Amino acid sequence: MLISFIINGKQAKREIAPDTILLDLLRSMGMKSVKCGCDTGNCGLCTVWLDGSPVLSCSVPAARLEGHTVTTLEGLQEEAAAFSRCLADEGADQCGFCSPGLIINVLALEREIEDPDVNQIKEYLSGNLCRCTGYQSQLRAMMKYFGKSQE
Amino acid sequence: MYTVKHYCMASSLDEAYKTLQENRNNILIGGNLWLRMGERRVNTAIDLSGLGLDTIEETDEGFRIGCMVSLRQLETHEGLHEAFGGLFKKALCPIVGVQFRNCARVGGSLFPRFGFSDVLTAFLACDTEVELYKAGRKKICEFAAMPVDRDILTHVLVRKDHRKVDYRSFRMTETDFPTVTCAVICKEGRYSAVIGARPGCARLVEDVPLDDPQDAGQRAGFARKVAAGLDFGSNMRGSADYRRDLSCRLIMRCLEQLEGEVPGR
Ligand SMILES: Cc1cc2nc3c(=O)[nH]c(=O)nc-3n(C[C@H](O)[C@H](O)[C@H](O)COP(=O)(O)OP(=O)(O)OC[C@H]3O[C@@H](n4cnc5c(N)ncnc54)[C@H](O)[C@@H]3O)c2cc1C
Ligand code: FES
Ligand code: FES
Numbered sequence: 001m002l003i004s005f006i007i008n009g010k011q012a013k014r015e016i017a018p019d020t021i022l023l024d025l026l027r028s029m030g031m032k033s034v035k036c037g038c039d040t041g042n043c044g045l046c047t048v049w050l051d052g053s054p055v056l057s058c059s060v061p062a063a064r065l066e067g068h069t070v071t072t073l074e075g076l077q078e079e080a081a082a083f084s085r086c087l088a089d090e091g092a093d094q095c096g097f098c099s100p101g102l103i104i105n106v107l108a109l110e111r112e113i114e115d116p117d118v119n120q121i122k123e124y125l126s127g128n129l130c131r132c133t134g135y136q137s138q139l140r141a142m143m144k145y146f147g148k149s150q151e
Numbered sequence: 152m153y154t155v156k157h158y159c160m161a162s163s164l165d166e167a168y169k170t171l172q173e174n175r176n177n178i179l180i181g182g183n184l185w186l187r188m189g190e191r192r193v194n195t196a197i198d199l200s201g202l203g204l205d206t207i208e209e210t211d212e213g214f215r216i217g218c219m220v221s222l223r224q225l226e227t228h229e230g231l232h233e234a235f236g237g238l239f240k241k242a243l244c245p246i247v248g249v250q251f252r253n254c255a256r257v258g259g260s261l262f263p264r265f266g267f268s269d270v271l272t273a274f275l276a277c278d279t280e281v282e283l284y285k286a287g288r289k290k291i292c293e294f295a296a297m298p299v300d301r302d303i304l305t306h307v308l309v310r311k312d313h314r315k316v317d318y319r320s321f322r323m324t325e326t327d328f329p330t331v332t333c334a335v336i337c338k339e340g341r342y343s344a345v346i347g348a349r350p351g352c353a354r355l356v357e358d359v360p361l362d363d364p365q366d367a368g369q370r371a372g373f374a375r376k377v378a379a380g381l382d383f384g385s386n387m388r389g390s391a392d393y394r395r396d397l398s399c400r401l402i403m404r405c406l407e408q409l410e411g412e413v414p415g416r
Binding site for chain 1: 153154155156157158160180182183184187188193196198200223244247248249250251253254325326
């Protein structure tokens with residue numbers, strides 16, 4: 001089946017199978033920031049935006065994309081730089097495998113909630129699993145990025 | 152991993168229902184989170200996302216929630232928040248993460264009647280009816296007890312009735328499946344409770360006597376009476392006895408919250 005959609009601001013058309021999953025489609029298009037960390041809907045590493053909202057691309061049927069807009073981290077390079085610096089400053093990118101999923105989710109939080117409180121920050125953080133950090137450094141990075149005091 | 156032969160973007164509920172009945176391996180696709188983890192060989196996946204079923208309509212009487220509404224829409228809806236004191240936020244926030252709840256839908260969460268369901272527990276705590284394409288409207292209690300057939304859940308109707316509800320769940324670790332889910336309802340001075348993840352499907356226990364909710368002994372008695380009316384089972388998350396004790400504890404905490412004895416979580 002043929003679908004047409006917008007990916008990172010550009011119109012695209014692709015022939016897909018009825019069971020193609022968005023994650024596989026994006027990787028086949030060269031978007032390697034989108035990774036599969038669990039395949040069970042738990043880890044958040046495959047996060048992309050669908051019409052501006054963060055979703056798990058490992059679960060979205062590609063057939064549903066017709067007429068919709070997808071954004072991956074490749075399309076958000078400039079916006080991502082400032083939070084990436086916070087992650088590095090707080091020592092929160094150890095192996096770095098989880099970082100793309102977290103970064104794009106944090107940018108979604110920034111767009112959804114103007115001045116998130118610590119609970120809203122934690123709520124967003126809980127969707128991204130990390131094997132290395134224990135989440136404290138990531139929480140510090142998010143608090144710093146959103147200009148929150150660390151007490 | 153499942154496979155899908157054909158994809159049908161339904162243009163009407165009638166088409167969706169007819170396609171669903173044509174073949175045992177034709178299935179409805181909601182958020183696809185649960186489905187895709189199975190090994191099913193799907194013939195036709197039927198997608199309802201083109202039918203405008205992704206909205207929450209609010210009137211003075213209540214809410215009409217389409218089956219393709221996401222869990223995140225439910226938890227962030229101001230009207231629902233106001234009417235049920237944060238019930239949906241408390242129930243849904245512990246489910247995995249924001250991205251997950253943007254994907255998971257009301258229809259896919261309720262129709263399978265999962266034993267562990269926070270979603271079913273929350274709707275059982277309200278005056279809720281489900282609208283099924285073929286079977287028509289059913290009280291949520293009746294729906295919860297019905298066998299899972301091949302109907303389509305199109306809408307969920309929730310009435311505003313000034314009830315007070317508090318919700319708690321116990322999880323071994325944050326964002327895990329719940330070991331027990333619990334809601335306590337106070338309506339016109341009468342108390343009821345819903346307990347889910349027993350690990351069976353959530354159940355409503357209605358109008359259990361509680362004369363003085365300020366009295367800790369009476370609250371404990373209420374919790375024991377609710378638990379006594381339910382069967383509990385064991386699985387990897389806990390034994391039947393553990394679940395019974397946990398349920399009593401959660402019921403008491405909900406009652407304390409409702410009576411304003413402890414500050415909110
Ligand atoms: C890793 C993981 C953790 C989870 N943790 C929790 C938790 O802690 N608490 C909790 O409450 N839930 C939890 N869930 C369940 C989750 O919230 C959803 O309920 C579940 O994923 C199904 O929703 P879906 O929209 O993805 O449905 P799908 O996977 O698309 O569909 C599920 C089933 O419902 C059918 N269906 C879909 N829509 C309809 C409809 N309108 N009418 C009739 N049938 C329909 C489908 O054919 C399918 O059989 C978890 C799920 C996963 C995968
Ligand atoms: S790969 Fe999608 S949530 Fe882990
Ligand atoms: S830094 Fe290694 S998984 Fe998060």
